[in-house]
Amino acid sequence: MASLAVLPPERLKKPLAVPSRLLFGPGPSNCPPRILEAGAKPVIGHMHPEIFEIMDDIKSGIQYMFQTNNAVTLAVSGTGHTAMECAIFNSVEPGDSVVTAVNGIWGERAADMAERIGAKVNTIVAAPGRFLSNAEIEQVLAKHRPALFFLAHGESSTGVLHPLDGIGQLCHKYDCLFLVDSVASIGGAPLFMDQQEIDILYTGSQKVLNAPPGTAPISFSERACKKIFDRKTKPVSFFLDLKWLANYWGCDDKPSRVYHHTGPVTAFYSLRESLAVLAEEGLEKSWERHQDVAEYFHAGLENMGLKLFVKEKKARLPTVTTVVAPQGYDWKEITSFIMKTHNIEISGGLGPSVGLVLRVGLMGCNSSKSKVDMVLAALKDALRNCHENKL
């Protein structure tokens, strides 16, 4: 036998150190002890009857959160990006026309993903902080006749809550599937998957749900399933192939579940518990709370003389607020000061909003007036203490 050429690393001898932080960035959010403790319960097999029960709990919880009766509703074993690829890989075949609405980073990433698998991709662009009208969307559907139209409901990079009413109906008029990213919005703003005729909807576990990142709820309408299950080519990914996933999650007509992959069982426990917390509060109460807290926060920001990046009130995402980067300051100095002095994470822009905004996320258990007061106090302190940028 050969001898060891690489020795045990010294750095692993130190104990694991994890700080406690107030996570008021665009995500991940803080997780309540109940949800963290659920994730520390013993591992069981990914094919045991008890995990199937927990997966059925998750399925019901997602149906409630999404307001859908779709049979094919499950959680992908990955993050929001995995769910995004699950949606696109399954619903798009090479050569299909795809249109993505770009009002921040997510539409760009969806376009990149669809291009990688050979779709013909067009985008329709809204200026950062703005949204698209249904007339603009109909125009692009009529022009490109896409098989799939992508829209981010909560655009966390710009702080826009995109209106959804009527878009599903428009998509179906043009025989197109409607794919919605609700990673930053679900649970914090009204969304009705079935009534709004959304064909594929996904989110992540680490925003309003307050579970650790690592699982991603997703649901497919019958119309989406018909296209997916009738497709001529296999999806590029075995891991994300909906035929396999639907069977593992007991969403198909088959009498038994077949081993597909080893589900992240402890992440399922946390996700299940986060959905239980949401169901206990009730969706409508959660939507109202996020809206009330956001309005309280926005008023506080304006009282400080700060400006909101999204002008139109109804298009302000209640979960992630974008604040115009204060003139005369270096935004990085502000976020660093707040982290260092107040142990609070807030963040700068992302993609098209880099340099333009500060982003503050108050999601799930962090959506409360007392947390708003903490952020406002930290911001005031930062503006007092950070050197003005003399450039």
Add this chain to the structure above:
Amino acid sequence: MASLAVLPPERLKKPLAVPSRLLFGPGPSNCPPRILEAGAKPVIGHMHPEIFEIMDDIKSGIQYMFQTNNAVTLAVSGTGHTAMECAIFNSVEPGDSVVTAVNGIWGERAADMAERIGAKVNTIVAAPGRFLSNAEIEQVLAKHRPALFFLAHGESSTGVLHPLDGIGQLCHKYDCLFLVDSVASIGGAPLFMDQQEIDILYTGSQKVLNAPPGTAPISFSERACKKIFDRKTKPVSFFLDLKWLANYWGCDDKPSRVYHHTGPVTAFYSLRESLAVLAEEGLEKSWERHQDVAEYFHAGLENMGLKLFVKEKKARLPTVTTVVAPQGYDWKEITSFIMKTHNIEISGGLGPSVGLVLRVGLMGCNSSKSKVDMVLAALKDALRNCHENKL
């Protein structure tokens, strides 16, 4: 606003119930409290300096476990299947020739994945329980001139530990990358990534490492990186694109890390801790312990009159043992009896070994003589009590 059409599910009102089990199947394995507790530490941001420290710990730990100095070493945010797709998606371009060694289910799955992305795939098949000679492998390399050759080191479906010596050198003689699946074997049997000239190696967190499923260590040689970073087409997956992943894990030359996806930070804590446990014991001790315990187990099985499925001693996987399904019994009755009566999971076959074997996994903290004694006692009890199959 529309009203709620789907009400909070009754089933989420019940408390989360998770049984404690002895997981002696082929995985996941039991997780020690230290590792579960690590995963319940508070969530921090996926771009915080502290998580980069933990990711660097993980990287060092994987380099040690894999015995490699590869710079591009990281953990994929997913399970073993995700790592398998990460390896294949990045290293294979459409039209490339790929050969997979099929000595159980994993070679079949690798072939399926490569076919989905447009590779020309050939397989070389060993009978279940057998392995391939280097001469057979050279023949197929010379014939098909593949860009990638896949082999499972630990074939958990058949219980075979495939010899590795000399195969990397053969692959390089024919200008082919050598991809090895070590999900079931790493940490439990000797493997030297650099010395054995393995170009891509991956594993899962839930076997010998005793962490929950959900992260998957992977490493790429310089030769693999050259092919991957020089490829003409983009990999089909943005989420698994090595250029992005290598940057997120600080494995490239760029001065800073760019947001790619939200890493499953709490799963990283558990993985980090599991690598620390392995480093504390030491690889060589862990290999010896798994080998000693396996031999003790195999002797006990033979003393009971049971037969081992893998005839050649040196090809017996020390982590997952395949026992010939006892004649005159229904194997499902045996596994159900042992679960019901002894709270122990053992499993039946998978893929080509279905109906032929019972599979017992003793991995990481479960690899001990006292656990062997528990399995042997449970098996004896089952053989006494299960009705003989009179068919």
